[in-house]
Amino acid sequence: MKLALFGVGNAGTRLVDRLLAAESALDGSLTAGNAIAFNTTPSAFAAADQLEDEQMVVIGDTHPDVVAPEDAGADRREGVGGDLHLGVEAARDDLPEIRRALDTVDDTEVDAALVVAGLGGGTGAGLGSVLLEELKSIYEIPVYVLGVLPASDESDRRAWTAARAIRTVVPLADAVLPVDNEAWDADASAAPVEDGEDDDATEPFAAVNEAVAERVVSLFAVGEREGPPLSELRMDPNDIGRTLEVGGLATIGHARTELDVESEGWFDRFRRLLGFDVPEPEPQTDAMGIKQLVKRALESRLTLPCDVSTADRVLLVLSGPPRELSRKGFETGRKLLEDETGTVEILAGDEPLDDAESITATVLLSNVTEVPRIEALQERAVDFEREQAVDEGSTDETPATEQSAAAEPNSKAATTDASTAEQPPAAEPEMGDERETDGEPTPDRTVDGQADKPEADDEATDDQAVDEQAASDKEDGQETGEEADEDGEHGFQFEDEDPESSTDEESDDYTVKDPFN
C-alpha cells in the first residue's frame, strides 16, 4: 500500500524521517516521494536527514503567540509551547500555506495518506487535527493517523492533550494507529527490541521510532517491493484497506526469527567462504516454527498494547525466503489468530524475499477496544481538566482576566470551558444541551471538581467516585456525560451531519475567544 506521509510537530517529523530511512532500505518504494513534514518551529527540521528541504514546511510562524527559536528561553518554549489551542489556531490561520504544501503531493500515486504526529504535543494534536480535517475533505483515499502517545512520566497537560486528540482524530480518520511510547521506552534502553536498533541518546525515542518504523514499513510496504510477483497469496493494498476500514484504534505486532544458518556448522560455512563446494543446508520448512512466530508476533510488544481478543479484523503477513515459508505453518498461524482474536475477518498473505536471512510475521489488529493506556490517559486528562477548572474558578473568574492567563503559559489548559462558556448557545440548538454542560458557569464546575477531589485521589475507587458524581449530577438535573454515553448521544460531536459547521464554530472559539491570545 503506497502511502503519502505527513509528519506533524517534532515527534511526527522525526518519525517520518525514520519511516523514510526504513523505506530507503527496501527494494521498492513506499511513498513514491510523497512526504511532507509540518511544524510550528523549524528547529526539529535540522535533525531530519531523509526529508528534503522543500518537504519541510513551517506553519504558523507568523502567529503572534508562536515563539520563534531565537526568542525561546527558559520560560518560553519555541513553537506553540505545548499549547493545543495555539496549535489549532496557528494551523487555521495558515491553511492556505498548508494547502499549498499539499499540492506538492500526488494523491493519485498513493493508496492512502498517513498523518504522523505526537498526540501529546500542541503542534501534533492541534495542527495535526486541522491537517487531518483538511486531508479528509480533499482526499478520496483513506487517511490514517500514526499517533505517538505520551508516556506516564510526561506532564499531565500532555496526557490531557493526547486524550483529547484521540477523541478528535478517531472519528475523523479512517483508522488510528497509536504508538504507546511508554510500553516501548521502558525497556528500549535496557534491551534493544530488534537487532539493528541502536540506542541513540541524542534523539529522543530513537530506539522506539526505529522499532515503530520497522513495523509500519513491514506492514504497509507489503507488495510494494520490486521484482517478480512470486507471492502466492499476495497482499493487495485493498487487503490492508479492508482491515483498517472498520476505524477505531489499530495496533501492530511483529516478530522475527533468524534463520538457522548455524545448523550447518562453522566448518562448512568456513569452507564455503574459501570457495569450496559445500552443499546448501536443507531448508527447514518448519510448520511449528512458523506458528510459533505468528504467536510471538501477537504476544510481542504491540505498538499499542491491548486485549487482542477485542480485535475486529486482522491481517497477517509472513515475509521471508519462499523455501522457508511452510504452508502448514502459515495456515495454522492464521488459525491461531482466529482463535486468539475471536474474529473471522483475517486476511493472510506471504511476501517472498529471496535473500532474506530471517522470517518475520507482522500482524495488524484493527479496531481493538480494550486499551488500558487510553483509559489511563483519559483518567489523567479528566483530573487535569478538573484541576484547570479549579484554577480557573479561583484566578480567572471573568473574561477580563484572560490576558493575564495568556501571559502564563503553564496554565493554559482550561480553554475549552472558558471559551465555550461564551459561545452563543443558540448557534446550534441540538448541541445546546451538551454545550451547556461544557459551558456551565465555572463556579459550578469548580464545586464539582472540589467535591470530587478527595475521592478521586484514590485510584482504586476512582470509577466509583465518578459514578457517584454522575449520580449526584443527575439528581441535580444536569446532563452528565455518562448519561449521554448510555443514550449514545455522546456521538453527536462527530456524527454531526455537517461537521464543517461545528468545526467553524469551534474554530471561532480559538480564533476569537481563546483566552490565551
Add this chain to the structure above:
Amino acid sequence: MKLATIGVGNAGSKLIDRMLEFEQETGRDLCRHVLVINTARTDLAKPEYVPEDRRVLIGDTHQKAKGHGVGGDGEVGAEVAKNDIDEIRRVFDDVEIHEVDAILVAAGLGGGTGSGAGPVVIDELQKMYDEPVYGLGVLPGEYEGGRPALNAARSLQSFVTKVDNFIAFDNDAWRSRGQTVEEGYEQMNRELATRIVTLLAAGEVDDSDVGENAMDSSDIMRTLDTGGVSSIGYASSDLDKPEGLLSKYKSPDKDEEINSMDAAKIKGLVRRAVNSRLTIPCEVSSADRALIVFAGPSSMISRKGIEASREWLEKEADTVEVLAGDDPREDSDTLAAVVLLSNVTETPRIKEIQNQAVDAQNKIQELDAVREEEINSLITDDDNELDPIV
C-alpha cells in the same frame, strides 16, 4: 472436448495457467480459448502461459478496488464484476464459440474476486451462449479461516445453481506437511490441472479413427449433464518403455511386444483412482453418473480391462450410468485413469464449510452491531468531559 477456459481471480487464473502448461507438455489441445479476469493488476502478471491480451483487469475504476483487489470480500468482487460487465462482454466477443463444446470457469471460492465475480461472469456466459458452462471451484481449507469459508459457502450456492456442473476441489484434502506456501499451491494447482485436462481433453480429436472404445466429448458432457457437484479421481502408472537412444532405432513393431496391461491391472488402476484422493472427498455411492477415461498408448489398454473397470465402478457408485473409454496418447509414457463422479451428494467438506460459514457470519454480525458503540466508548472518557479539538 474443446473448451473455452476462463479463470477468475488469483486461484482461478493460476489454475488455468497450469492447465495450459500441462496441455503443452503433453501435446494436448483442450483450451481453445483462454481468458483470465482479475481485480488485482499485480496478480494478472503471474500467469506464464496466458497471452498478455487475454488478461483482463476489472474494477480499476471502482472506488474501492482501483486495480488493487477486493480485500477478500466477495460482495465487492461481485459488485466490481457487475460494474464492468460490458468490459467482460467485450472480451467474450472474441471467443468463437462455435469452435468449442463447452466453457469452463475456474475460480477459488475463498477469495473475494473468485467467489464474487465468478458467478457474475457465469451468469453472463449463460445468457450469451447455449453451450454448457462448467465451474471448477477451489474450496478453502478449514485453516484458511472463517471469512474464506463464508465466501465459499455463499459462492458455492451461486455457482452450483448457475453452472451446468460444478467440479469441486478441496484444498484441505491436498494439504501436506513440509510444503512451503509456494509449493503448496503450485503443487495443488498442478494436480488439479492434470486431472481436469486429462479428463476433458479426451475426445478432443473427434474425427480420429481410434477404435470403438474411444471416449468422445458427448460422453463427457452427458455425464456432466446431471448438474450438482462433481469429484474427480486419478491414478497413473509408469510404463516400462525401452530406455536409451537405441530404442529409437528398434523396429516399430517392437511396441507390439510390450504387453498390454492385463485387465486386472487396469481395474486396479481405476480402483486406485477412486480410492485415492478425490478432488473433493465424497461418498462414491452417492454419485449420479460416472465416467472413466484411460489416457495412454492405445496398445496398453485392453478392452477387457475397460469393461472390468466399468463393472466395478457401476457397483461402487451404485449407478448403471457409467461410461468408460480411452483417450489414445501414443507418445505417453504413462497410463492414467481418470474417474469422474458426477453429482455426488454426500460431501462432508461442504457441510463443514457451511457450518464454519454460519459461525463466521454470526461473528461478523456481532462485531458489526457493536462497532460504533465500542469505538465511541473507547475514545470518550467515562463522564464525557473531554471535548474533541476540532
